[in-house]
Amino acid sequence: MTGVGKYYDELETRDPATRAAEQIKALQEQIAYAKANSDYFGRLLKDVDPAAITSMEALAALPVTRKSDLIDHQKSNPPLGGLNAEPVGEVANVFMSPGPIYEPGQKIRDYFRMGRAMWAAGFRPGDLVYNTFSYHMTPAGHMMESGAQAVGCPVFPAGIGNTEMQIEAIQTLKPRAYVGTPSFLKILLEKGKEAGADMSSIKVASVGGEALPPSLRQALQDLGVELVIQSYGTADLGLIAYETEAMEGMTIDEGVIVEIVRPGTGDPVAPGEVGEVVVTSFNKTYPLIRFGTGDMSALMEDGSTCGRTGPRIKGWMGRADQTAKVKGMFVHPGQVVSVQKRHDEVKKVRLVVTNENNVDAMTLQCEVEGENDDLKAAIEASVQSLCKVRGGVEFVAVGSLANDGKVIDDARSYE
Numbered sequence: 001m002t003g004v005g006k007y008y009d010e011l012e013t014r015d016p017a018t019r020a021a022e023q024i025k026a027l028q029e030q031i032a033y034a035k036a037n038s039d040y041f042g043r044l045l046k047d048v049d050p051a052a053i054t055s056m057e058a059l060a061a062l063p064v065t066r067k068s069d070l071i072d073h074q075k076s077n078p079p080l081g082g083l084n085a086e087p088v089g090e091v092a093n094v095f096m097s098p099g100p101i102y103e104p105g106q107k108i109r110d111y112f113r114m115g116r117a118m119w120a121a122g123f124r125p126g127d128l129v130y131n132t133f134s135y136h137m138t139p140a141g142h143m144m145e146s147g148a149q150a151v152g153c154p155v156f157p158a159g160i161g162n163t164e165m166q167i168e169a170i171q172t173l174k175p176r177a178y179v180g181t182p183s184f185l186k187i188l189l190e191k192g193k194e195a196g197a198d199m200s201s202i203k204v205a206s207v208g209g210e211a212l213p214p215s216l217r218q219a220l221q222d223l224g225v226e227l228v229i230q231s232y233g234t235a236d237l238g239l240i241a242y243e244t245e246a247m248e249g250m251t252i253d254e255g256v257i258v259e260i261v262r263p264g265t266g267d268p269v270a271p272g273e274v275g276e277v278v279v280t281s282f283n284k285t286y287p288l289i290r291f292g293t294g295d296m297s298a299l300m301e302d303g304s305t306c307g308r309t310g311p312r313i314k315g316w317m318g319r320a321d322q323t324a325k326v327k328g329m330f331v332h333p334g335q336v337v338s339v340q341k342r343h344d345e346v347k348k349v350r351l352v353v354t355n356e357n358n359v360d361a362m363t364l365q366c367e368v369e370g371e372n373d374d375l376k377a378a379i380e381a382s383v384q385s386l387c388k389v390r391g392g393v394e395f396v397a398v399g400s401l402a403n404d405g406k407v408i409d410d411a412r413s414y415e
Contacts, residue, residue: 008119011254012308019310023257026282028053034287039082040065040073041289056268059290060259064266064278066292067236068321070101071334080104086285095139097235098330098388105139106285112139112238113255114147114206114231120244120251121229122204123177125152130170130202132158132180132188133209133328139235140209140328144179147239153177160184167192167199174201181328182207182216182228183359189223200224206231209328211316211412216358232316234293237281241313246306250315256281258313259290260299263320266290271299276320277313294320322408324353326360331387333407339364339382345375350401351391355412362391367398 007013014022031050034041044063053059065083073081079088079102086104088094093105105111123129129148135141135157145155156173158166160180166188178185185205192199204227205220212230220228231242232250240258241250252258259268260275269275277295281288296319300312319325322333331351340349347367354361364383368375376393383391 006307008116009254012116012251012310014309016303016309019254024054027059027257027280030280030282030287031289033284034085034289037085038287039077041083041085041287045289056257056259059257059280060261060266060268062266062290064261064290064292065288067101067234067294068292068323070236071099074102080286083286083288085287091285093139093142095142095235096137097139098335099332101235103139103235104286105142110146110150111283111285112143112146112233113253114143114233114239115150116147116253117229117231117233117239117242118144118147118151118153118177118179118206120242121177121206121231122227122245123148123151123153123206127151127153127177127204128173128175129153129155129177129179130158130173130175131155132160132166132178132184135159138329143233143235143238144206148177148179163188163191164195167195167197170199170201171197176201176203178202178205178207178225180205180207181209182212182220182230183210183327185225186216186219186223186358189220189225193223203227205229208232210325210360211355213358219358230315232295232313234295236286236288237279237291237293238283240277240279240293241315243315244304244306244308246304248304248306249300249312251304251306251308252311252313254310255283258299258311260297260313261292263296269298271301274298274317294323296320318410322406322410324351324362324408324410326353326362326389329387329389331362331389331408335387336364336407338386339379340366342382342386343375343379345369345372346379347398348401350406351408353408353410353412360412362387362389363394364391365394365396365401367401368395369398371395 091104092107133140233239257280296317297313
């Protein structure tokens, strides 16, 4: 039975050898299913015998499909690149993430498997969940709503923006649980405090979409949130890993297999060594086999003191490419270049991502001759339109940007 006592279900405390054997069996079934039902994986794995994949070493011999290649796959075979194993006409939703990259959603209980992370964050049946992730085009809001409802929680779909209305809603509804980025929770609590509003009902938070440095976690606790737990997932895969109350890295979700490989290859690295996160999912709608996320992390050895026996990773440790996640949204180099192409006056660009007081900001540095306020405003509008995140624009002298191939410079630091 799900959601009894300390753990979400009995899978979390399985003997590691039992987990490994059961996951290999599920992996063989998933490879056979993907070959039979997905055009893309039918071609990619046509010479693979599922029964021969009897170990992690055998899995590591299969090809990696990288998230960065999805844009081209989906352009040549719209809308999902043939990776889906159920016809588009039979899914419940199609979402769009920056790129653009499209992902399917299905009307099954906790499709994105976020409930496990929320249980670890202290969400319990009957808690009203205040969900500030976006419901517009992207799957984030739906991901978290389905997870909360799997736990047994009603959800207020707050989305983003309208801070004053949100403060009023929190005062009236008194939600116990928050879902969203940690920086937006800090903004809500601080502005509520300034306005004399009672925001004290929020006691637990399941946060994601951006880094959670110790200073930001402490600031949220100082503002009255007793437990702030972060999760790590993607629109394609759903939940990948999540923190527990032990705060010892992130426990890998029971619905995926995670490998850490040397970036640009499919070769696993040793535990503790930083590499790219490659995930195999047991999702039947979108059966991703060895899916390279482009995120960096490292495997941790030994079990967690929280009692969960699953493998762990250190958490999100940056990107293997120049893609940056800003305010919960991925910004790709191709989007930045598209901004430049809209404006002939711009000779070269570099997007600089910073964080001040734990709030992300980005500035597009543009090599332009002279100053032009109208052009600057037009470029700012292009940034918002193409990158889906608001950013500033700074004009710099022609020839002043470094000749190092960087389009995105992630200059954020976390204490």
